[in-house]
Amino acid sequence: MNDRQKSFILYSSTNFPLPQGVRLSYGTAGFRADASILQSTVFRVGILAALRSLKTQSVIGLMITASHNKVSDNGVKVADPSGGMLIQDWEPFADAIANAATPINLVQLIDEFVKKENILFDGARSAEVLLGRDTRPSGLFLIEAAKQGVNSIVGALALDMGILTTPQLHWMVRARNKGMKATEDDYYEQLSSSFRCLTDLIPNGHKINEVDDRLVVDGANGVGAEKIQVLMKKLNGLLIEVRNTGKGGVLNEGVGADFVQKEKFYPQEFGPEDVGIRCASLDGDADRLVYFSVPSSDSSTIDLVDGDKILSLFAVFIKEQLAVLNTEGEEKISDDYQARVGVIQTAYANGASTYYLKQLGLEVVFTPTGVKYLHEKAAQYDIGIYFEANGHGTILFSESFLSWLEERCNELSSKNKDSEQHKAALRLLAVSRLINQAVGDALSGLLLVEAILRHMGWSIHKWAELYQDLPSRQIKVRVVDRTAVVTTNAETVVVKPLGIQDAINAQVAKYSHGRCFIRPSGTEDFIRVYAEASTQEEADSLAGSVTKLVDQYLGFYGSR
Numbered sequence: 001m002n003d004r005q006k007s008f009i010l011y012s013s014t015n016f017p018l019p020q021g022v023r024l025s026y027g028t029a030g031f032r033a034d035a036s037i038l039q040s041t042v043f044r045v046g047i048l049a050a051l052r053s054l055k056t057q058s059v060i061g062l063m064i065t066a067s068h069n070k071v072s073d074n075g076v077k078v079a080d081p082s083g084g085m086l087i088q089d090w091e092p093f094a095d096a097i098a099n100a101a102t103p104i105n106l107v108q109l110i111d112e113f114v115k116k117e118n119i120l121f122d123g124a125r126s127a128e129v130l131l132g133r134d135t136r137p138s139g140l141f142l143i144e145a146a147k148q149g150v151n152s153i154v155g156a157l158a159l160d161m162g163i164l165t166t167p168q169l170h171w172m173v174r175a176r177n178k179g180m181k182a183t184e185d186d187y188y189e190q191l192s193s194s195f196r197c198l199t200d201l202i203p204n205g206h207k208i209n210e211v212d213d214r215l216v217v218d219g220a221n222g223v224g225a226e227k228i229q230v231l232m233k234k235l236n237g238l239l240i241e242v243r244n245t246g247k248g249g250v251l252n253e254g255v256g257a258d259f260v261q262k263e264k265f266y267p268q269e270f271g272p273e274d275v276g277i278r279c280a281s282l283d284g285d286a287d288r289l290v291y292f293s294v295p296s297s298d299s300s301t302i303d304l305v306d307g308d309k310i311l312s313l314f315a316v317f318i319k320e321q322l323a324v325l326n327t328e329g330e331e332k333i334s335d336d337y338q339a340r341v342g343v344i345q346t347a348y349a350n351g352a353s354t355y356y357l358k359q360l361g362l363e364v365v366f367t368p369t370g371v372k373y374l375h376e377k378a379a380q381y382d383i384g385i386y387f388e389a390n391g392h393g394t395i396l397f398s399e400s401f402l403s404w405l406e407e408r409c410n411e412l413s414s415k416n417k418d419s420e421q422h423k424a425a426l427r428l429l430a431v432s433r434l435i436n437q438a439v440g441d442a443l444s445g446l447l448l449v450e451a452i453l454r455h456m457g458w459s460i461h462k463w464a465e466l467y468q469d470l471p472s473r474q475i476k477v478r479v480v481d482r483t484a485v486v487t488t489n490a491e492t493v494v495v496k497p498l499g500i501q502d503a504i505n506a507q508v509a510k511y512s513h514g515r516c517f518i519r520p521s522g523t524e525d526f527i528r529v530y531a532e533a534s535t536q537e538e539a540d541s542l543a544g545s546v547t548k549l550v551d552q553y554l555g556f557y558g559s560r
């Protein structure tokens with residue numbers, strides 16, 4: 001870095017002093033904190049995004065959101081050139097600059113990093129960062145901080161894309177870097193045209209009745225509520241009633257996918273009068289999706305259709321289409337290709353879903369919690385389907401599989417356009433265009449669910465009955481130091497503190513279908529205890545006894 005560049009950063013960073021006593025870390029989902037202390041962090045992440053763009057010679061994304069957290073919080077995360085999360089190698093640098101005490105320290109850290117990464121400032125290169133934010137009021141001043149951060153790198157351009165869902169920004173970054181159409185309108189166009197393609201290919205006779213046709217969406221009083229209404233205008237024949245649109249309600253307060261999945265209770269503006277209706281819930285930045293229905297008018301709980309069941313629905317459909325494509329017969333395709341399909345889950349996936357998916361003959365693998373791990377694993381397959389139980393997930397298609405599929409589709413089309421094989425190939429191609437290839441996306445996920453339910457002729461109840469969830473219980477336990485817990489095997493086995501895993505095993509052995517694990521949360525100061533068993537009482541009791549073990553081994557601070 002030359003002196004001019006250094007003094008540029010030095011000068012602009014004096015406008016964004018680090019608040020006293022603040023220590024932040026780029027966790028599972030970027031930096032998150034009370035919005036009032038985030039300006040310096042966002043400014044610095046703006047610098048990081050510009051450097052990442054210089055390094056990769058690609059467009060980078062910067063999103064201001066705190067997802068399902070409360071409205072007074074905010075956060076910032078970076079989208080890499082592929083549209084995925086920031087490469088993990090850069091996270092320590094993000095941590096270091098976010099916590100640099102003075103502008104001079106900051107410049108020093110950047111200078112060292114630029115040398116280490118061999119980032120060239122030769123004037124021939126430029127950097128471009130797309131900025132997006134959710135509907136939080138604090139997004140307005142934080143986006144200004146981000147712009148100044150980007151602009152403090154000579155030759156870097158910050159493009160403010162306005163209010164977007166997180167997946168829309170990731171989608172745009174990916175599309176820009178692939179030289180594809182990349183505006184917000186292009187996003188709606190791609191989703192709506194591929195949805196139409198899927199519904200046009202629905203086999204005759206699969207009609208669902210009027211009640212099952214109705215879909216009501218909880219927009220979490222956030223950005224997804226507005227965007228889904230824009231999308232809906234482009235779709236013929238899919239009527240969506242949107243509630244919790246932000247007018248009158250507070251973002252994520254008693255609403256949204258996180259609330260619905262964790263509390264197993266209907267969100268505000270929903271209730272007994274919605275018995276039997278297919279309902280869906282988005283989170284605050286619309287990258288999570290769950291479905292639910294209200295079983296009866298006197299019920300105090302809901303029938304939750306979580307990320308595991310969305311995954312299962314997608315897996316059933318993909319498997320079915322692949323089987324049709326590979327059928328022996330007149331239209332047998334010349335160049336057979338056995339697509340490697342992988343299903344990726346975390347330890348929080350309900351055991352019944354894993355059992356179901358394995359019974360279907362699918363390869364199921366586990367990764368640690370956090371979509372960056374699931375996404376990375378899914379990218380190793382021709383078709384990688386991943387979901388967290390909380391509703392974040394997508395389906396990734398490999399480039400090589402897609403180009404094979406396109407060729408086969410052309411071949412089949414010239415032989416017999418109406419063949420079942422041709423239709424299956426068209427459907428798989430449409431899924432690859434509909435479902436967001438960059439990151440989990442509630443809007444594209446919702447359209448795929450809707451298309452598949454129509455294809456199958458299934459109601460939400462029929463879908464919910466794919467398998468019966470095993471009763472489970474999650475408890476958050478506060479301990480003296482949660483980093484004292486070290487896990488292995490996709491977080492299912494504790495290696496430290498010594499002895500606790502044997503004690504957990506001894507408890508689990510007492511229950512039929514018992515399963516239990518503990519891990520430190522990556523986003524909150526808690527140890528999470530997860531337990532599953534044949535009955536709710538047993539799951540509660542197993543979680544309770546393991547909570548006691550956590551208190552015993554790690555120091556008691558209280559749990560809830």
Ligand SMILES: CC(=O)N[C@H]1[C@@H](OP(=O)(O)O)O[C@H](CO)[C@@H](O)[C@@H]1O
Nearest residue numbers: 028029370371388390521522523524
């Ligand atoms: C049990 C659970 O829901 N964990 C969530 C939560 O992570 P923790 O590390 O468990 O705090 O937040 C992550 C980011 O949103 C999400 O990826 C993950 O699924």
Ligand SMILES: [Mg+2]
Nearest residue numbers: 067283285287
């Ligand atoms: Mg989210």
